Structure formats: C-alpha cells, structure tokens
Amino acid sequence: MINFIPLAKPDIGDDEINLVVDTIKSGWLTTGPKVTEFENALSEYLKYDDEIYSLGLNSCTSALFLALLALDVKVGDEVIVPTWTFAATAQVVDWIGAKVVLCDIEEDTLNIDVHKAKKLITDKTKAIIPVHIAGYPCDIQAISDLAKKYNLKVIEDAAHAIGTSYKDKKIGNFSDITCFSFYATKNLAMGEGGAAVSKDKELIEKMRKLSYFGINKEAFKRYEKAGRWYYDIEEIGYKANLDSLHAALGIIQLNKLDKMNKRRRYIASYYRKNLTNKLTFNKDSDEHSHTYHLFPIRLPKNINRDDFIEELKENNIGASVHFIPLHLHTFYKNRSDNNFEVADRVFDTILSIPMCSAMSDEEVEYVVKTINKIVG
Ligand SMILES: Cc1ncc(COP(=O)(O)O)c(C=O)c1O
Known part of the structure; x- marks a missing residue:
C-alpha cells in the first residue's frame, strides 16, 4: 500500500x-x-x-x-x-x-x-x-x-x-x-x-x-x-x-518558485482530466495564471463529505476543508445579518485534496484512482 x-x-x-x-x-x-x-x-x-x-x-x-x-x-x-x-x-x-x-x-x-x-x-x-x-x-x-x-x-x-x-x-x-x-x-x-x-x-x-x-x-x-x-x-x-x-x-x-508552480499546474491539469466528471472544480482560465495552492473539489449531493474524507484517510490520502466560512464560527456568528447564500451552499460539499509540487506522479495517479473508486 x-x-x-x-x-x-x-x-x-x-x-x-x-x-x-x-x-x-x-x-x-x-x-x-x-x-x-x-x-x-x-x-x-x-x-x-x-x-x-x-x-x-x-x-x-x-x-x-x-x-x-x-x-x-x-x-x-x-x-x-x-x-x-x-x-x-x-x-x-x-x-x-x-x-x-x-x-x-x-x-x-x-x-x-x-x-x-x-x-x-x-x-x-x-x-x-x-x-x-x-x-x-x-x-x-x-x-x-x-x-x-x-x-x-x-x-x-x-x-x-x-x-x-x-x-x-x-x-x-x-x-x-x-x-x-x-x-x-x-x-x-x-x-x-x-x-x-x-x-x-x-x-x-x-x-x-x-x-x-x-x-x-x-x-x-x-x-x-x-x-x-x-x-x-x-x-x-x-x-x-x-x-x-x-x-x-x-x-x-x-x-525555484516558477518550476514548483508549473508542477502544481501540471498536477491540476491531470486532476481535471482524469477525476470523475461527477465532481465539480473551481474555475481556471487562460486569461490568468493560477498557482494552485489548493485543489478543492465539490462532491455530488449524494455523497457525505465527512464520510468521504474518512474513506480517503483509510486509503492513506490526506484531505481538509478550506475554509469553514467565517460567519459559521462562534466568534463571527451573530455579528452579521448579511446573506451568505453561495458560501453556505458550497461549504456543504467541498474539500481539498493533496496538492503540492513535491507529489510524485505515482501519488497523483493513486489519488485520482482512489477518488474515482469512492465516488463510483
Ligand atoms: C487566506 C489566508 N490568509 C492569511 C493566512 C495567514 O498566513 P500566515 O500563517 O503566514 O500568517 C493564511 C494561512 O493559511 C491564509 O490561508
């Protein structure tokens, strides 16, 4: 393994x-x-x-x-x-x-x-x-x-x-x-x-x-x-x-930053091409240069995010959520009557999967294969 x-x-x-x-x-x-x-x-x-x-x-x-x-x-x-x-x-x-x-x-x-x-x-x-x-x-x-x-x-x-x-x-x-x-x-x-x-x-x-x-x-x-x-x-x-x-x-x-960022972009393009189309990704565009500090994915509604993260962990893959919107935290909760319709909606299904320039091709392929298997 x-x-x-x-x-x-x-x-x-x-x-x-x-x-x-x-x-x-x-x-x-x-x-x-x-x-x-x-x-x-x-x-x-x-x-x-x-x-x-x-x-x-x-x-x-x-x-x-x-x-x-x-x-x-x-x-x-x-x-x-x-x-x-x-x-x-x-x-x-x-x-x-x-x-x-x-x-x-x-x-x-x-x-x-x-x-x-x-x-x-x-x-x-x-x-x-x-x-x-x-x-x-x-x-x-x-x-x-x-x-x-x-x-x-x-x-x-x-x-x-x-x-x-x-x-x-x-x-x-x-x-x-x-x-x-x-x-x-x-x-x-x-x-x-x-x-x-x-x-x-x-x-x-x-x-x-x-x-x-x-x-x-x-x-x-x-x-x-x-x-x-x-x-x-x-x-x-x-x-x-x-x-x-x-x-x-x-x-x-x-x-070596440009070289490391280029590697991140390569990994991102591999993820975009090979991860199941049941997932949704953040926008990218040729107009700007994205440096992929994170690679967030959004799950289909029928998959529970917490269970999914647990299953990734069981398969030796780290994951996290970036971010829990500030208005959902105790300290900021009752300080705003603004509407956070988009943040609330996105938050339920999102998580970040491994992304860094030090990942090997083998690790990137393994992440893709495992996620596609879990999503089904
Ligand atoms: C969006 C954002 N702003 C600010 C910070 C704070 O950075 P630092 O840990 O260098 O203070 C972080 C850290 O992760 C961050 O993600």
Missing part, C-alpha cells in the same frame, strides 16, 4: 539546507543581509513595470495587521472581508478595533463577490481585503474600480497567490499593499514567514518601522561595526521581523 499522502508537503532540497547551514555559520541569525537579499529578490521577481518594494515579515498575518496600521485603519472604520477565508484575514481587523464586514463569494472561484461587496459599502468603509483563494486571482479590475469610486484602501491577502498573475501581471502590482504567506504548506515555504509588498516605498518603510517596535531604521544596524548604539522609539509598533534562517530558505525557494 502507498505511504500516507498529506494534503501538502514542502518541496525542500539540498540547496535550501546548505544555505540555512551557511547562514547559521555566518553568525547572523536575525534580520540582516539575508533578509535584504530575499526582499530584493522578491521585488525583482514581482516587478512588471514600476518598482516594487518588499518587506520580509514573520507571517502573512503580521503583514495584514501592519498594512491596516500603515493605511491608518482605525477604531470605528469598517473593513470588507470575504467570509471564505482563514481566521487571519478578519482577526487582524478585529485587533485594530475596526469592524469586520463579511461578504459572500462567487460560486465558481470562491473569491469575494465584488457586486455584493459594493452593496456593503457605507460611509465608514475604509478598506477591502480580497483573498485570492487557492491561487486564482480575484477580479482585481472590478475591485480597484470600486476602491477608486468609494475611496477605499485595498489590501490583498495573497497568502495563496505567490506567482499568480492577473492577466499578464503578477499579484503584487495592483493594490495599496499585498501580503504573502510563506507558511510551511504554501507554494513558497519557509516554515513561518510572510511579506508585504507595495509600489509605495514610504508605506513599506512605515511598515518596516512598525514591524520592530516603531524604532527608527538604524536599529537593525546597531550590532554591526558601522552601526551606532543609539536608537529611538518613534511610535508604537510590534515585533514581526523576518529572521535570516527563514529568509535563507526563502531565497532558494523563490529561485
């Missing part, structure tokens, strides 16, 4: 291991030259026309939180968040003290429904946080038109979308601030890590300061020979800086 196939596993090789070891030997473990090298490489990777500025952070959650702070979102403001997302997208808004306004999603992509978002705008709405679910881009054009019309800030939650393109431009080129996750299961994996990017250098430098106690930028140099001992706390900040060991992993992972 085949070994357990997890939902995702990192695609780490000798190059990552060697650079992490070299970095440990260098004696500089925290934020330093390796982080700068990663940030510069990320900016270069994402750049289409205008310059992009990057800030390495310890998570995407930190990036989202600091983005709200940098854009001056405050107590009393409202922020529109899709209900179909992970806790992080909304909880950062709660931490700021602003109001989370949950929005329903599109049936085919699971991304925010921009028409429904428009109806949620009030004179208190300050920002919108679209999420590119599974690595397929939101309707960025419609979102930026809406933002322009109603003077909203846009923070993209691109936790799933490093390398995704909207038309021919990579995600990271469009909004006020874009936030990426480099969590262990993500397309670019550091274990824990994230980044914020923007075309606005001042915003990124503001976030950099906020990511280290509001201390002026000389702080990171103070242990170097050229650095000074003096530092000044200019405002209240947080501790969210990226360290050199994770950055070292990121440098190598970024070098």
Whole structure:
C-alpha cells in the first residue's frame, strides 16, 4: 500500500539546507543581509513595470495587521472581508478595533463577490481585503474600480497567490499593499514567514518601522561595526521581523518558485482530466495564471463529505476543508445579518485534496484512482 499522502508537503532540497547551514555559520541569525537579499529578490521577481518594494515579515498575518496600521485603519472604520477565508484575514481587523464586514463569494472561484461587496459599502468603509483563494486571482479590475469610486484602501491577502498573475501581471502590482504567506504548506515555504509588498516605498518603510517596535531604521544596524548604539522609539509598533534562517530558505525557494508552480499546474491539469466528471472544480482560465495552492473539489449531493474524507484517510490520502466560512464560527456568528447564500451552499460539499509540487506522479495517479473508486 502507498505511504500516507498529506494534503501538502514542502518541496525542500539540498540547496535550501546548505544555505540555512551557511547562514547559521555566518553568525547572523536575525534580520540582516539575508533578509535584504530575499526582499530584493522578491521585488525583482514581482516587478512588471514600476518598482516594487518588499518587506520580509514573520507571517502573512503580521503583514495584514501592519498594512491596516500603515493605511491608518482605525477604531470605528469598517473593513470588507470575504467570509471564505482563514481566521487571519478578519482577526487582524478585529485587533485594530475596526469592524469586520463579511461578504459572500462567487460560486465558481470562491473569491469575494465584488457586486455584493459594493452593496456593503457605507460611509465608514475604509478598506477591502480580497483573498485570492487557492491561487486564482480575484477580479482585481472590478475591485480597484470600486476602491477608486468609494475611496477605499485595498489590501490583498495573497497568502495563496505567490506567482499568480492577473492577466499578464503578477499579484503584487495592483493594490495599496499585498501580503504573502510563506507558511510551511504554501507554494513558497519557509516554515513561518510572510511579506508585504507595495509600489509605495514610504508605506513599506512605515511598515518596516512598525514591524520592530516603531524604532527608527538604524536599529537593525546597531550590532554591526558601522552601526551606532543609539536608537529611538518613534511610535508604537510590534515585533514581526523576518529572521535570516527563514529568509535563507526563502531565497532558494523563490529561485525555484516558477518550476514548483508549473508542477502544481501540471498536477491540476491531470486532476481535471482524469477525476470523475461527477465532481465539480473551481474555475481556471487562460486569461490568468493560477498557482494552485489548493485543489478543492465539490462532491455530488449524494455523497457525505465527512464520510468521504474518512474513506480517503483509510486509503492513506490526506484531505481538509478550506475554509469553514467565517460567519459559521462562534466568534463571527451573530455579528452579521448579511446573506451568505453561495458560501453556505458550497461549504456543504467541498474539500481539498493533496496538492503540492513535491507529489510524485505515482501519488497523483493513486489519488485520482482512489477518488474515482469512492465516488463510483
Ligand atoms: C487566506 C489566508 N490568509 C492569511 C493566512 C495567514 O498566513 P500566515 O500563517 O503566514 O500568517 C493564511 C494561512 O493559511 C491564509 O490561508
């Protein structure tokens, strides 16, 4: 029998291991030259026309939180968040003290429904946080038109979308601030890590300061020979800086990201061609470049999702559900009278099956054969 196939596993090789070891030997473990090298490489990777500025952070959650702070979102403001997302997208808004306004999603992509978002705008709405679910881009054009019309800030939650393109431009080129996750299961994996990017250098430098106690930028140099001992706390900040060991992993992972994303796309196309047509898949299109962080499938109504996941497990296949919509969780349940008709409908039948660039052809074929057998 085949070994357990997890939902995702990192695609780490000798190059990552060697650079992490070299970095440990260098004696500089925290934020330093390796982080700068990663940030510069990320900016270069994402750049289409205008310059992009990057800030390495310890998570995407930190990036989202600091983005709200940098854009001056405050107590009393409202922020529109899709209900179909992970806790992080909304909880950062709660931490700021602003109001989370949950929005329903599109049936085919699971991304925010921009028409429904428009109806949620009030004179208190300050920002919108679209999420590119599974690595397929939101309707960025419609979102930026809406933002322009109603003077909203846009923070993209691109936790799933490093390398995704909207038309021919990579995600990271469009909004006020874009936030990426480099969590262990993500397309670019550091274990824990994230980044914020923007075309606005001042915003990124503001976030950099906020990511280290509001201390002026000389702080990171103070242990170097050229650095000074003096530092000044200019405002209240947080501790969210990226360290050199994770950055070292990121440098190598970024070098091979396109290759890893290509492998994900190959696996997705194999799934699409060979899985039974009794299943429904999320939308893909030639217009954009999907990076398949996840591969969600929707079951026919006669199959119970929980039983199906159990049966996959018995057959050594991992599965999970991305996501339980926020409005169904205890904390968010009674906070909205909005209608989540699409999210409610989709949630009952959906699950994610294994998807990662480190899967072998044999594993991919086994997943297809097993699912087709169970669905019948
Ligand atoms: C949509 C989404 N946003 C944000 C996050 C948070 O990312 P991180 O773990 O890097 O903070 C996740 C994590 O899985 C996510 O799926």
